[in-house]
Amino acid sequence: MRPLILSLLIAALVSAHAEPKTEQEVEVQRKLQAASYYCAPAVAEFTASRKRQFSQKVLAGRPQLPGYDDLFSGSYADLVDGSADPGDAQSLLACSPARRESEMQNNTCVLTPIVTEGPYYHREGHPIRQNIAENELGLLLLLDIGVIDVNTCQPLPNVLVDIWQANATGYYAGHPVPRPELRDEKPQVGGKRSGLLSAYPRTKFEETFLRGAWPTDGRGVAQFTTIFPGYYTGRATHIHTKVFTAWETLSNGTFQSDHLAHVGQFFFDDEVTSQIDKMHPYTENPIRDTYGRTRNWRDSLNIFEDSHGPEGMYNPVFKLEFLGGVISQGLIGFITMGINASATYDNFWKG
Numbered sequence: 001m002r003p004l005i006l007s008l009l010i011a012a013l014v015s016a017h018a019e020p021k022t023e024q025e026v027e028v029q030r031k032l033q034a035a036s037y038y039c040a041p042a043v044a045e046f047t048a049s050r051k052r053q054f055s056q057k058v059l060a061g062r063p064q065l066p067g068y069d070d071l072f073s074g075s076y077a078d079l080v081d082g083s084a085d086p087g088d089a090q091s092l093l094a095c096s097p098a099r100r101e102s103e104m105q106n107n108t109c110v111l112t113p114i115v116t117e118g119p120y121y122h123r124e125g126h127p128i129r130q131n132i133a134e135n136e137l138g139l140l141l142l143l144d145i146g147v148i149d150v151n152t153c154q155p156l157p158n159v160l161v162d163i164w165q166a167n168a169t170g171y172y173a174g175h176p177v178p179r180p181e182l183r184d185e186k187p188q189v190g191g192k193r194s195g196l197l198s199a200y201p202r203t204k205f206e207e208t209f210l211r212g213a214w215p216t217d218g219r220g221v222a223q224f225t226t227i228f229p230g231y232y233t234g235r236a237t238h239i240h241t242k243v244f245t246a247w248e249t250l251s252n253g254t255f256q257s258d259h260l261a262h263v264g265q266f267f268f269d270d271e272v273t274s275q276i277d278k279m280h281p282y283t284e285n286p287i288r289d290t291y292g293r294t295r296n297w298r299d300s301l302n303i304f305e306d307s308h309g310p311e312g313m314y315n316p317v318f319k320l321e322f323l324g325g326v327i328s329q330g331l332i333g334f335i336t337m338g339i340n341a342s343a344t345y346d347n348f349w350k351g
């Protein structure tokens with residue numbers, strides 16, 4: 001029975017890939033992937049050292065919290081399934097145990113090179129700031145995003161990490177309502193856009209919540225304060241990102257750039273997101289009782305799957321830690337992107 005189910009599953013995955021991408025796109029992805037394999041051990045160490053640094057900072061601040069050490073004994077998933085081995089703190093703090101191997105591990109925390117930027121990017125108007133939350137309500141989420149250059153396997157200082165995401169109930173700044181004639185639209189069935197609604201148009205030009213960009217520091221890390229994103233029809237819970245290697249700061253605090261080196265999306269473990277689904281205001285999501293939240297592997301346009309790279313070897317999922325003693329005090333997510341700093345791309349395929 002099992003092999004049959006498995007081979008059916010593989011067939012489904014393969015046919016899901018039938019959606020053609022250009023030769024050029026596939027070639028770029030493959031080259032980056034090959035380069036990233038080589039960087040895997042460096043990335044694992046990079047992420048591990050950031051986690052160690054963070055846990056030391058937090059532990060120094062509140063050594064009195066009972067059981068606090070346990071929170072750093074592994075990822076959230078390890079805590080849930082109890083598989084963490086508290087004896088080996090060094091390896092558990094790492095994204096994956098840092099092994100001296102050229103082969104990429106499951107949890108190496110390298111984001112896949114390029115997936116669609118989607119319909120909600122604002123080419124102009126993303127403020128340069130670290131706290132993108134404005135007055136949006138939701139679970140506190142800190143992001144620790146590392147960037148490495150796959151040409152050298154070294155962290156990349158001073159590149160601009162641009163992020164944008166939906167609010168707790170699934171709306172992007174500027175896009176509050178569907179087109180009037182599409183108010184009763186149902187998600188598409190079948191085809192490339194299966195599960196999706198048409199994109200909501202930009203109607204509120206002044207809104208900037210949950211959008212912002214910040215340059216990586218000397219260690220190649222950009223940190224952000226935000227809220228955990230909500231979900232909308234057809235898409236797995238995610239945060240978008242672009243990386244620019246040069247940019248011009250505008251007088252109103254936003255930026256312009258034609259040096260795009262990366263477009264990607266970050267995801268979260270479904271188990272964690274299921275817990276957050278139960279918290280206010282995530283419980284107010286308008287599609288909660290109809291279509292519900294799309295699980296990662298059911299993501300429309302194969303975006304979650306594509307984010308694992310052509311050979312499925314990348315991990316686009318944040319490694320999450322609790323910020324306090326309980327989940328409602330917030331989370332911090334660690335991830336590392338491998339980008340090609342010498343490349344400047346046009347925008348790839350838009351979904």
Ligand SMILES: *[C@@H]1O[C@H](CO)[C@@H](O)[C@H](O)[C@H]1NC(C)=O
Pocket residue numbers: 104105106312313
């Ligand atoms: C990832 O982990 C799964 C489950 O442990 C395993 O079956 C799979 O082969 C691993 N993939 C890679 C690329 O290591």
Ligand SMILES: *[C@@H]1O[C@H](CO)[C@@H](O)[C@H](O)[C@H]1NC(C)=O
Pocket residue numbers: 124125126208250252254
């Ligand atoms: C900042 O200025 C740019 C260029 O004039 C403009 O497109 C953008 O909308 C402005 N952004 C904000 C938030 O005011």
Ligand SMILES: *[C@@H]1O[C@H](CO)[C@@H](O)[C@H](O)[C@H]1NC(C)=O
Pocket residue numbers: 136137167168169170171172175176281
């Ligand atoms: C998210 O944004 C939409 C559209 O602007 C707004 O109606 C909704 O109240 C926001 N969600 C929360 C939880 O504030």
Ligand SMILES: *[C@@H]1O[C@H](CO)[C@@H](O)[C@H](O)[C@H]1NC(C)=O
Pocket residue numbers: 028031032035150151340341342343344
């Ligand atoms: C990085 O980009 C440069 C310039 O486009 C290209 O020549 C090189 O092959 C790319 N390297 C990788 C690993 O993709």
